[in-house]
Amino acid sequence: MVNTEALRKKIADRGIKYKNIAAMLGISPYTLQLKVDGKNEFVTSEVSGLCDILEITDLAEKEEIFFAKKVD
Template identity: 55%
Template sequence: MTNTVLLKDLIAKKGLKMKFVANHLGLSAYGFQLKISNKQEFKTSEVSALCDLLGIRSLREKEEIFFVKQMI
């Protein structure tokens, strides 16, 4: 499960637009929205591309954003 708030905040802090990020990943804006809102999961290659684009280097930060356990 993706931490939507952290991911959106990081994209905004980098000054990027959602559509640009979607295109960078080879996704439509709608497809990216489905993934960022946890209706579909990011592929490993997409997580890797996002980490490169957003400058995410630490394993802790990757886990906080992309591998959040679902709250029940």
């Protein structure tokens, strides 16, 4: 499950618009929004692409953002 808060912060910190990220990933902005909101899951290639786009190279940061454990 994606850590939506951490992902949104990373996108904001990089200053890249959602529509540009979506275009780079080959998905619609709406689809990206659903995935960022945690309503749909990212596929492996999208996680890899987002890490490149957002310059996420640290494994711990990748795990924190894209592999967050759901807490009830």
